[in-house]
Structures are given as structure tokens and as C-alpha cells.
Amino acid sequence: MKHEAFPLPLDATPADAQTVEKLRRLLEQERRARRDAEAIAERGLRELYESQVRLALLQRITDFANQSNDFGAVLDMALKEICVHMGWDFANAIRVAEGGREAVACNTWYAADPKRLFPFVEVSREFTVPRGEGLPGRVLRDDHPHWIDDIADEAWFHRRREALQAKLLSACAFPISVGEEMVAIIEFFSSKPMVDKDNILLTITQAGTQVGRVIERERARAALLHDALHDAMTGLPNRVLLDERCRAAFQHLPADRTGLAIMVIDLDGFKAINDKYGHHAGDALLVDVTGRFEAAIVAFQQSSGRAGHATLARVGGDEFVVLLDGLPDPEAAERLAALLHDVLRAPTQVDNDLVNAGASIGIAYSGPVYDDVEQIRRDADLAMYEAKGEGSGRTVTFTDALGTEARNRMALERELREAIRDKQFVLFYQPIFALGGDRRLMGYEALIRWQHPTRGLIDPGAFLPAAEESGLIVFIGDWVLRQACTALARLHARMPKGSGEPPFISINIAPQQFLQPSFAQQIQRVLAETGVPPDCVRLEVTEGVAIIDADRTRQVLEEIRDWGVRTSLDDFGTGYSSLSYLQNLPFDTLKIDRSFVASIDDPKSRNIVRAILDLAGSLNLSVVAEGIESQDQGRTLIEMGCEYGQGFHLGVPLDEKAAFALVDERRAA
Template identity: 40%
Template sequence: MISFSTQDINILIVDDMADNLKVLANTLSAQGYQVRCAKNGSTALRGASAILPDLILLDIKMPDLDGYEVCQRLKANILTCNIPVIFLSALDDVLDKVRAFEVGGVDFISKPIQVKEVLVRVKNQIALQLAHAKISQLNQELEIRVQQRTIELKTVNQSLLREINERQRIQQKLVYDSLHDGLTGLGNRSLLMERVEWTIKHAQRHPDYMYALLFIDLDRFKVINDSLGHSTGDRLLIAVANSLQKCLRENDLVARLGGDEFVILLDGISSIEDATMIGDRIQGKLRSPFELKGQNIFTSASIGIVFGSPDYTNAAELLRDADIAMYRAKAKGKSRYEIFDMAMYQETLKLLELENHLRQAVKRNEFVLHYQPIISLNHSKLVGFEALIRWQHPTKGSIPPVEFIPLAEDTGLILEIGEWLLKEACQQLKQWQQKFAQIPQVASLKMNVNIASQQLQQPEFIQKLDRILQETGLNGNCLRLEITESVLIDPEGCIQNTLKQIRERNIKLSIDDFGTGYSSLSYLRRFPIDNLKIDRSFIEQMNYDLENLEIVRVIITLAKTLGMDAISEGVETPQQLQQLKALGCEFGQGFLFSKPLPSIGVESMLAHYPKSFNENYPNFN
């Protein structure tokens, strides 16, 4: 093994980007190397001739002389011809790499630069140069003392050759590792993109050539990972990778992009049915459980399929459309495949446009709140309101929450929107309490506000809640926070602690749309929940569908058993109202009583409360 002191090694870095020079110079200097920098090819040539470096790191794309020209001139100069040159470039095409080696480069590092890779490759090249220098030195001595040192030199040469071979083996492994996934052994994104780019160019030269790309995302993988642990998740990924390989032909490529995402390149198919047959085969494989350390693990996959066409000019476009089709498969219920078409792309563009408008809406405060009354069914009186957000777009008009709330949750905008909603609702209730202070019943009204799971997962949520209550002056016992059932699936216990802190502030907690998500009695008993809100889908069919009626009965009974109140959403007919009263449901809301009202409508309602209230709102009785 050749050892050397980095302080004796002089390295010249050539790059027209100051940030790249700084990163590389700092990295190598930290290892003890003597580092010089040049911002263009001309400066590099002068610097290399003035003080010969031991190694040159050379960028390809530069304004005056590109890296290829600089390297050719270095190799043409007798003083600098033996200096090893490692090329640095974001150009990752095979032909670019071939040209780099043709002009005399000894190695090629792709950008963006990985610091560990640079250090290993620099160390390898320095060691190789020292090894070659040592061989040259020993050969000169051999000429002088051939007979005396023959055996010794053979031994040393063999050792050095072994070291060179080992270095080459390490270098080959680095190249392999850079193109393969460390967990599954499949190709990684770099290898996939390289192969897809080659396939696209091949298809352009051969119009009859057909290929397809399958984008695969495991369903429920996060649940498995969170509940059973990351080691089990890793074993599942390895098992899935092996299954995918068994579904393919010899010339097909399967790669792992990261996480639970896989991509398959079907090379040279004869028809569309070849790709759909592979999709069916994969779905069939995944229906069988994976036995991992004595445990049966079930999973499925959503698959997007895109077929090659002359319209595709690069791998990113192909991957994008396969990804779009995969998300369509998830939206249609998962465990299936969908074939990409332009309608999907147009829909994605509309979604991106809506996202841009939503970001502007947050900045411009285009949201308003409406308030739907919540009624005590037993006492026929108003007990509070649910704050419901509305988006007033300047050109598109009113956009319903069902269109923008899921997008806000996906993009993280729900955090800012949710905080605004909470503060606005608390402030509004406090204003009504002050404005109608002469009506004692108004002081006891509650405000229900929906809280997204992302908000509860924020470490600073409780501090924000305290600040809002302090700024608005609203007492916590006037506030009810509504959460979804999915929030209760919290293996780490963070949200459970947050909910306990909410209860400590005398704030009530409701589960919204109960019965439509993941329900578990153990979760309900573990968390400090006060109310179950029965989803409107059950109430709608309650008088026509015995199954829905029984579901409503069970939810109301469950709530009472657990010491909770039941609130029915979507009460629209007198028959529904009478049925809910007969079942013992405590509270309700819906169009039978009132549609969601703007603040001025609520104030008109409260102005008649309670003296002539029942005359204006007879359905409350």
C-alpha cells in the first residue's frame, strides 16, 4: 500500500464557477492538500507550466477554452503531459465521458459533486501516480543493479501491480455503486436515466422500435414502515425488488428511484399488451404476502404506464408522464395500473395552475369564513357554529373547499391557511360575544374549527394556539377543534401529547366525518375525544337504507358508551331530524336548520335570539 502525505501533494482546480472552486478548495485543503485555483483555461495552462501540479481537477464547460482543449494542450506540452487530469462536468452522456478519456483524462466525476466521491477518486489517482513513479524509480535502479536486485525488484513490482489492480477494482466498484441502489442492488436513478436516454435516441433512429416505462409506487408502505419499523420496511423493499425482477424479460431494466418507488424500462416490446401483461403480472405477484422473519406482510402497488413516442425527447418527460399515470392509479383506488394519456397531463397542468393561484390567494387573503349553526336536538336551541372556509377567487369566483383543501394539504399551504382560519374564527366569536353581550346565551356559544393533521404535527402548534387565544381574548372553553380519524394513528405518541395539552386548555375535541376513515375503538379510548361527528353520507340515506340507519345507531351508541356526544352533519329533512332524536343524537347541523352563513348573516340571526328566534328559524324546533 502506497502511503503519502497530503501536504506534499499540489492540486490545481480549474472551474469558472466560484462556488464550485470554493467547495472543492475547502474540501481538499481540509484534507491537507496544497490547492491552487484557476477560473479559466488560459490561467490553468499558465499555472500548470509555472508550478507543476500533481493532479488537475478540470471543468469541461468554460467560457474561453473548454476542458477538452485545455487537456489536449497539457498533453501536448512535454512539461505537463504526465499530469493526471480528472474531468468535472454536469454532462453525463456516455459520449462526453468517452471524449474526456480520448483527450487524456484519467477519470470523470459527474456534477453535482459528491464530496466523498471526489476525495476517494483524488486519493486513488495520487496513489496510482506515486505507484507508477515508484515503478519507474525501481526500474532505473534495476538497470544499474540488475543482477543484485532482480529478486527484490520482482517482488516489489508484483506488490505494486497488486496495489494498482486493487485500486482499479475499487474504482470499478465506485462506478458500479454510483449506478446501483445500495439496498436492493437494482439500478438507481442515474442508470435508469442513462438507459432511457439511450432508448429514446434509439427509437428516433428506428421508427418501428417500441418501448414502455412503468412507474411503480407501493401502497400503504408508510403505514408498514411506521408501524413495523424501518428494518422491516427495508426487507420488504428487497423482497419487492426481487419479485419485480422475476416479472421481467432479460433485456428489461428495473430501477429503484428511492423510498418505495420503482421504475421498469421495457425494452423492445411488440405491442401495448406486452406492457399491460407485465403490469398484471406484477399485481399478481404482490397479491401474495411476503414472509419476512416469520411475519406475513401484505402490500400492493399503483402503477403508471407510458408508451414511448416520437414526442418524447428526454428521459425526464417520460418519467414525468409515468408518474402522472401512477398518481391517477392511486386516485382510482390503488392496487391497479393506469395508462398515460394527454388528458392526465392537462389535468396536472390545471392542478399546477390551481396551486399557483392558491399560493397567491394566501398572500392576498382571498379567503372568507362562513358559519353553519350547530343545534341541540334535545333542547331545540343554538349551541354554536362550525367555521367553514371559502375561497373567493378574483376571476374564477367561489372555489369550494373540496377542490383546494386537498391541494393545500399536499403542498403544505394548509399550515398557513389553517392558522389564519383558527385565528379568524376565534376573533369572530369573541366579537359576537362583545356585540351581543346583552344576550346571555351568546356567551355560551361554541366555535368548531377544523384542524389538519399537519398542524397538529407542528412542534409549535400549542404555542400558536395559546397566542391566538391571547390575541383574540377568546376563552378556550368556547372552542372545539375538529380532527380526522387518521390523526389518531400516531405510533410515536407525539399527537397524543398535543391533544392532551389542548384538553388542558378546556378546549373540546371532535372527530370529524366519523366512520369514513380508519376507526379503532382502542384509539378512541386512548385519546381525549369529546364528540363524534357522524358523516353526512350516512345521514343522507338513513331513512332509505337500513344499513346506514344501523351505522348511525351504532355510532351514537358508541359515543354514549365512551362518554362522548354525537353530532350529525347534513341534516336536511324533518324525517332525518325525528329519526336522529329517536336514536338519542345530541346535536345536529345541516340545511334543515341553516346553510353556512357569512358573518353578517350570523349577526342577523343572533339579533333575533332568543326572543323571536324560533319564528325566524322554525326548523330548530
């Protein structure tokens, strides 16, 4: 380049020429530096502008994503914004199927010119590609973006024909991930080359992160909702979800309200397993039972064809409920109940032991008599308690008769609670005599009666079973214990010293009362507060107590016998009689049940009584025969060597005043 700005004079010397050349070079360097600086500034401004535009794009996507809980809507908005920003023709969203085996188009797309792109839009709206195939499949396989610079050159691209028809040239696809999991793929197409891939990668990756956060929130909400409606241990629907489904199913019943059943299931023996092995074992058992029940329901639906829909729920503790709706026939629930019993027959391993847990099942069917589903639930619950009362592994279907009986039982339970509160119970005392010539009065058995405000005096057989079933027997039994000991202390207090051996009091102890953890302490407290001599107190327990927990029974009996309290095995021979109980449990007395005494004329009963007497003699136990109703029965027992007896022939139960007056008569005689 020639620079005419510095012409040399004619008389210029070579030194002048060198100086001018030097100045010219300096000027040129300055011009280049200025041009470079201007280019850098221009590029910086352009990059700043592009950065601001990109940030504005990302901010719009972020704001929309933060305000919306609809992943589809956020995805639709992001596709449009990115296409407009980049000047691209088409964008499409593909969801990743569960397990990541394939990619499925979800009909979420954007087209700048839908008419021109129509054929390509149609094939892109709904398609499925397996992992590794097509553009989305390659992204799914490799977990990173893929590019197509010229669609015409890529024969593997399965929408190639439609893309070329729409005059599309280039494409790219990007994964959207939540944590380590790819959840979606977004693909973009342009009729022009996609240049500046670094900028594209940065923009779409950041946009994809914002879209992915919508899925994170969506999953978090779904997890919270699932936890609110499902049992954490078993994963089954909980009471809240069951209630919703029950109400919905009831609302969709036909006019006659048939076709729905509710089954209430309570595990038998679960508490004993939980207490013996610990809560971790109980939890493992519940999970195992859940799996068995689910398998039984699947088998039931497969075998029944049109078996309707079943919802298995855990509603608390060891209680499950099955909602059956759309039932094809009225016996379907009974068939499912039989399957549920069957799957529980195989034992479950718990802490290296094999245990069995049966189930009690109550069923109630819908019908025109029901106004809401809660009534059906209550009746199924009543049926379950009836099944539990019949023993392990039973199923009971609700009937009107059962409903009447249950309502009467609930009314009786309510009255019993009022009786405890209002002190409506009284004690009668039946004398126990030494059999033989002088027929000495030895003591009394305390027998409870209910002085009902409207029905008068009620015998224990009419209310004790209900008290035992409801658990109220514990409160009633404690009252009987204290009342009987207090009465005996009063009797002893008025007897003169040296008047002979003081009478004892025999008190029946219910199994629920005996199994209370504080039972021994309660006995000790009553003895101390009433001042009754411990050796004048005899506690009667049945063989069922020993069956429940023989080790604890022995421990409690030994403890109270150390204080001097005597113990009797009541109703011997009618329950679970075993010589091992008599060997291992420290009883003082056997009581022969009245059923054997009533039929003592029968050789079989007489032989049983004789065997009991022989057994008691060999174990140094005294024997009391109950229910002696005639002179012949008494004479036969005396001949067989029975020491003591009680019954209407010897003396009927009397109130305290009349019963204790017998002591004065004995002393006077």
C-alpha cells in the first residue's frame, strides 16, 4: 500500500526517507489496532446482546415453569420459545417409557409453518422408537445430544422422506433428565444449517433443566399424595383412599344397589406373634400376608372371568379390608374368602421359627336396605367379630339376624359400662362344705349378680360372656376381688378368737384379668388394704389361662402362693386338661366340673370323677365337686372319697348377711 500523505521533498536525504517510512508503519499499526479494537467491541456487544436474549428466553421458560404444574404445558411453551429464538422450523417432545426401553412421542410439538410441514408433523406426533433407533433412540441409548447436519445424507433417519419433503435440512435432539434418570427427549429441525453448536447446546441444556424441574415437582407431589393415601409398610391403599373408593363405588351402583361387597379381615394370633418376636417380626409378617392376599386376589379375578374390581387396603394394625365392586354373582366374596384362608395355611418363617397366622373374615353385601357405604362397612365389621368369636380361620357373612344379635350385644355392653359406673353389681356367696358326717362349713365361693335397674337380679351367665368379649371383665373382676376380700375381712373381724379355722373365700379370676401385667401387684395391694389373711383367699383360674402362656402362669402362681394365697384349677376336665399342667403349675385344689357331677350315674362320668380323685390324691391336691344337686350325688361323691363339695343340695348362693350367718349357726351347733 502506498501512502501519499507524506511526500518527500526533492532534496530529502536517505535518512529522511527512513524516518518517513518508520512513521508510516507506526500509523498503520495504530489503524490496525483501532480496527481490531472496534471488531472486539462489536463482537462483545453482539455476544452480550445474544447472551441477554438467551437469558431472557431462559427467564421466560423458568418463570412459566415455576408458575405451572403441568409438564405438558411447560414443554409446549419451551419448544415454541426455543424455535422462535433459534429461527428453527419444528420442535417435538418424546417421553421416555418406564425402564428406558423406548421413546414415545407425546403429541407435544411446535411448527413455524404447519401447512408446509404437515406431512412431517403427522409422522412426528405419534411414533415409538426402541432404544438406539432413530434420532430420539440414539439419545436414549447414549444419554447425550445428537446432531444431523444434512438429513439427506442420513439413511437411518426413519422420517427422512417426510423431512426432505418439508425441505428440512438439519436436526438435533437433547435429553431431559431428573437426577440420573432420562425422562424426556426434545428434538428440533431447521431448513437451514445449525451453526454455533456450543451456543445451541448451552441454551437448550439450560432450558431442559428448567423443564425437568417441573417433573421433579410433579413427582414430589405424586409421592406426597401417594404417601397420604397408602400404607407406608405394605404399599396398600390406606383408610383414606379406601373410603374414597368405597363412596365412589357405592354411587355407581345400579338402582337395586347390588353388586358390591366389603370384606373385613383381621389376622388371628398376630398380637401373640408381635409380642413374642417383636415389632420387626410383626411388620415382616404383615408384608408377607399382603403379598399372599394380593396373589389370591389376582388368582380370584383370573379364575372368575367377570369378577369385578377388587381393592385391598390395610386400615390399621393387622386389619385389612377388601372392596369388591361390579360382582357378577352374590357368592363371589365367599369364594375370595376361601382363597384368602388357603394362602394363609402355609407357615411364615419368623426369626428361624415357622408361625401360622390365620384370619377372621366378615362379609357384607350391598342391597336396597343400605343408604350409604358406611353402613355396609359396619355390618362387615360386625360379621368379622362374629367370625373371630367362632375361632380361628372363619368367615361369617352378615345377615339381619346377626345384625339384631350384634345390636343387642352392643346395647348390653353399653349397659355394662353404666353398671360399672353406677355400682349395680352385688356379690352372693355359695357355701363350700366338707363332705362327710359333720358337713363342716369350710368357706364360700363369691358369685357375682347384676342388680339391673329395670330387669331385676341377673345371673352371671347372662352378662359375663359379653363382659369377657368387650374386655370389661377386667374391671368387673377387680371389683369382685376387692369386694369379696373386704367382706371376708368383715366376717373374720366379728368372729371370736379360738372359734376354729376361719372360712376362706374362693374367687373366680377371668383369663383377661389374670393376664394383666399388674395382676400379682393387684392381689398384693388388695390383701394389704383389706387385711384378709392370704391363706384364706383362693383364686380360681381355668385351664385356658395355662394354654395362653404356661410359663407366665407358673410364675404368677408361684409368686402369689409365696404370700400364702391358695389357687384352684376350675372346671377341671372340660377344657384342655393335660397332666403337664398339673405337674408344672402350682395348684392347691382341683374343682370337678358340675357336668360330671350331674351325670355321675353314667359309668363314663363316674370313671372320669374317680380318675380325677385318684390323680389329685397322687399329686397331694384337694378336690371340690361343684353342682351337687341331690342327696344321691353327694352320697356317691362321699363314697368315692371326695373331700369337699358345693351345690344347691348343700347350700344355695346367698347375700352376704344370710351367707355369713351360717358361720354363727355352725358355731352355735
